[in-house]
Amino acid sequence: MPNISPSTVKAVRESGAVPTAEYLLEVKDVRKEFAGNVALDDVSFRLRRGTVHALMGENGAGKSTLMKIIAGIYTPDAGEFFLNGLPIRLSSPLDALDNGIAMIHQELNLMNHMTIAENIWIRREPKNRFGLVDHKELHSRTYRLFEELGIDLDPDQRVGLLSVASRQMVEIAKAVSYESDVLIMDEPTSALTEREVEHLFRIIRTLKERGKGIIYITHKMNELFEISDEVSIFRDGKHIATKAAQDLTREEVIRMMVGREISQMFPKVEAKIGDVALSVRDLGLKGIFQDVSFDLHAGEILGIAGLVGAGRSNIAETLFGVTPATSGTIEIRGKSVNVSSPAVAMENGMAFLTEDRKESGCFLLLDIQQNMQMAALHGGYVRRGFVEQKRLSQDCEAMTTSLRVKTPGMGEKILNLSGGNQQKVLIGRWLLTKPSVLILDEPTRGIDVGAKAEIHRMISTLASEGVAVIMISSELPEILGMSDRVMTIRQGRVSGILDRAEADQVKIMELAAQ
Known part of the structure; x- marks a missing residue:
């Protein structure tokens, strides 16, 4: 069957006479190469109405490439594409949006100088009788959309002033505003708190009830089993398997993703703890954090835990001189250093x-x-x-x-x-x-399970070679699995430091949320 033009498919969709094919979306035998490198090798994929279909695979397995083809960003070298049973070839992201396909990218693509409402309705702004943007109606539309999704944001706030988590919610609202039949979510929870993740999952369940199809890319196993109906596994540009989520185990998913067993996610090597490599006393950054004190030894991995917004990243940036401290002292290998810039930090063996x-x-x-x-x-x-x-x-x-x-x-x-x-x-x-002191802020965010194990092994090896490591992570299993000690930050202050033997998730959360 020859391809139907996107404008024709759009017209059919807008008429309400959309055919009820078995699959909402189907791609067959898709191939894509970049400079001779095969990114997708004859891949097929199907999405049913009213379901969440998760995509799993190592970084570079082809997931994002396939999604960009579905979203009209890339053109496939070969293969067929069906939307509501109709053959179609999308040539641009606008073609995809016009035909009910919206993608929420892992790297957010909002315009910081514009308001939330302007970002959501760009290219579709309501106009008054003079042909100018009707800002009152623009605000009202956004408010109604936010009410429907349970999002508590001011439509007139400038996007550049929002947190990463709030911008993620704006992206989700923008995708929903197109009344798309297919929503592609690429690592949507990477910057969200646990409460915000629960909110997102409520939105997803609402969309499922309306018959929408959601393609969900994630590296988080707990999300996979909580929200998805079907799971497709990719490896090295090939489609390995598609199964119902309820028929899979965590171990099976990992084995299919990496093509081998991963026996140890947190390969912690016992390292000799040496002299103090970094000593911090009463460190502060006015209005952000204060009175931070700790010692970090050669060969030690110090995990820093805390809720989003507690000040963990700010402390790391101050230690490295990105935002110089307004109070306190830093000693590196016994020498007092005024870390006024990253250049000074690097000169003293920090990374x-x-x-x-x-x-x-x-x-x-x-x-x-x-x-x-x-x-x-x-x-x-x-x-x-x-x-x-x-x-x-x-x-x-x-x-x-x-x-x-x-x-x-x-x-x-x-x-x-x-x-x-x-x-x-x-x-x-x-x-x-x-480096002699290595600071890692969320080192495995957005990284697949196989690569995570490799990075954990690398961190452990560096510590065994005498490197002093600070590792900030929002994933408590990672903190517990890799750290010799855990320092918890709450509202810009150190709320506790636990040895490896005494640290557990309950104690850390109690210290983080008191």
């Missing part, structure tokens, strides 16, 4: 992996080689004022291999990598500096 790889980590228009070597250019690779480029390039390539970054080559733009592979490049960047 810092930031929480937000897109905003403050990756140079998106540069390639892997350029991104990875960025921090090392002024370090051990400089001799007599010149960069030893050959040695640096060789070490970057070796680091890329050891971290299993999936890429066609070092010249690939980091923009084209999956989120998890971008994270690996950033970790490699800092490892090239051979």
Whole structure:
């Protein structure tokens, strides 16, 4: 059957005469290559009405590529596409939106200078009789939408002033506003608190009841079994299996994702705890946090736990000189240091992996080689004022291999990598500096289960080699599995420090939420 134009399918949909095919969405034998690298190898996928279909797979397995084809961002090299049983070829994201397909990206795409209402209804603003935007109606539409979804935000607030979690809710509301039949959610809970996740799941269940089909990409196993009806597993650009969620176990999902058993998610190696590498006393940043004191030893992994907004990332940024402290002292290997900038921190053997790889980590228009070597250019690779480029390039390539970054080559733009592979490049960047103190803020956020185990093993190995590690994480199993001690932050203050033997989820949550 020949493809029907998107405008014709749109007209059929708007007429209300949509055929009731068995599947809301179906793709058959889709193939996609990038510079000779096969991202999707004859993949097929089906979405039923009124269901949540989860996609699982390692970073680079092809999940996001398939979703971008469905959302009209990429054009497939081969394959068929059916929407409500009608063959169609989408050539742009606008084609997809006009035909009832909306995608909520992992990296948010809102315009910070515009209001919430303007972002949601862009290109569809209500107009008054003079042809100008009717701001009163714009506000009312947004208010009604938020009431329906249970979102408590001011439609007239500028998006740039919102938290990441609030912006995520705006993205979700925007997708729902199109009255889309298909909603694609790519890691929608990566920046949400537990309460916000529960809210999102209530919205998803409401959409299911209305007959919407939801494609849900996640790396979190607990979400997989709580919210999904069906699960499709991808590996190395191939579709491995599709099964009902209730027929799967966690172990089966992991085995199909990585093609092997993962016997230990948290491979903690007992390391010799050495001298104090970092000593912090009464550290404060006016209006953000205060009176933070702790010692970090060589070979130790200090986990920092706390609720979103408690000040964990702010403390890390101050330790690294991104936002210099307004009070308190920092000693590095027994030497008092005024960490007034990241350059000073790096000169003293510190490294810092930031929480937000897109905003403050990756140079998106540069390639892997350029991104990875960025921090090392002024370090051990400089001799007599010149960069030893050959040695640096060789070490970057070796680091890329050891971290299993999936890429066609070092010249690939980091923009084209999956989120998890971008994270690996950033970790490699800092490892090239051979730090004595390594600060990791959410090091495995948005990373698949196989890569998580690899990164955990790497962190444990670094500690066994004498590196002092601070690891901030919102995932308590990760904190408990990797840390020698756990420091909990509540409302900008240290609420407690627990040894590994005494720490458990209940104690940490009590300290975080008192």
